[in-house]
Amino acid sequence: MTATLVFIFGLMIGSFLNVVIYRLPQEESIVFPSSHCPDCGTELQAIDLIPVVSFLWNKGHCRYCGSKISYQYPLVELLTALIFILLYHQYYLTMQFVVYALLASALIAVSIIDLQHLIIPNQITYPGIIVAFLLSFLNPEISYINSLLGILGPALLLFLIAVVSRGGLGMGDVKLIAVLGGFIGWQKALVAIFIGSIIGSIIGLYLIVVSDKGLKSKLPLGVFLSLGGLVMILWGQEIIDFYWQLIL
Ligand SMILES: [Zn+2]
Known part of the structure; x- marks a missing residue:
């Protein structure tokens, strides 16, 4: 029911x-x-x-x-x-359901807009960062320190990649990962980037092989980051536990 x-x-x-x-x-x-x-x-x-x-x-x-x-x-x-x-x-x-349902909704909106227009609207990311930090006080799964580190750390990493890659990665992607990190913490956000890059690489390779557009066409990276984020919201703990089992 x-x-x-x-x-x-x-x-x-x-x-x-x-x-x-x-x-x-x-x-x-x-x-x-x-x-x-x-x-x-x-x-x-x-x-x-x-x-x-x-x-x-x-x-x-x-x-x-x-x-x-x-x-x-x-x-x-x-x-x-x-x-x-x-x-x-x-x-x-639970409270987690409310918090993650809100995040998932934002990720869905961002993904479809990015897919259609190759932009990630500031109207979603700026409030998203503030809301992410405020909700960390209500979400028992994450401390506000981890939320803060989640907003700053992974975003700094993507910012550096954006500077080095000169346009391969946009500032919208940097702000999006700040939202995600604020909601799920820096560790899970890093894994989300990792999962997103794997999905993105597979689709990128597929495009190179199938169409002659290849990597000249800009990929909506926000979609892949969002996918990685959704996977981490739903199965993040299982993935991290599995990873530790592998290396210990
Ligand atoms: Zn009509």
Whole structure:
């Protein structure tokens, strides 16, 4: 029963993230005006805004003008709900669940925006760093010292890489890892960078082999950092324990 409610809650947050993903890069307000069809501009009613259901019911088209609606909307809703369910499995309804659900939501929004526009909005990262530090006082898994070290340490590392690589890595990525480190601490943030680089390298190699664009096309590194972060939120302790078992 609770799992079902968590799933529905995840769908609703995912629906809100769709608004953030669509409006933030266009510098539009997230609250006003109310949702409208991007094609015909018709203001959407409550019945048009039921996550996933409205999309399926109208077969992926606007009910008013018939123009196609992107699959991204139901996918982001389902992805958010799925991650919320995994978080619930790991943490039940604890403070950690609330904190990590908030972080996961930010990571989902950042990933899709980075994927589409190759930017990581300051409107998410700047408040994210402050919120990360404040929430460390409520999250029993992390001390505020570790949160502070998490904000500064991994970001300094990525900043140095950004300077050396001259543009391979953007300042948005540096701020994003500061948010992540503030939430999960410096150790897990470093592992998140490691996991993110492995995923990024595999996809980078794939692009070189398959397309002639190769590494000339800029990769949305925020997506890979976010993926690494999500893995660490969900299975971080298991991964660290497994690692120690290997070397001891
Ligand atoms: Zn329309």
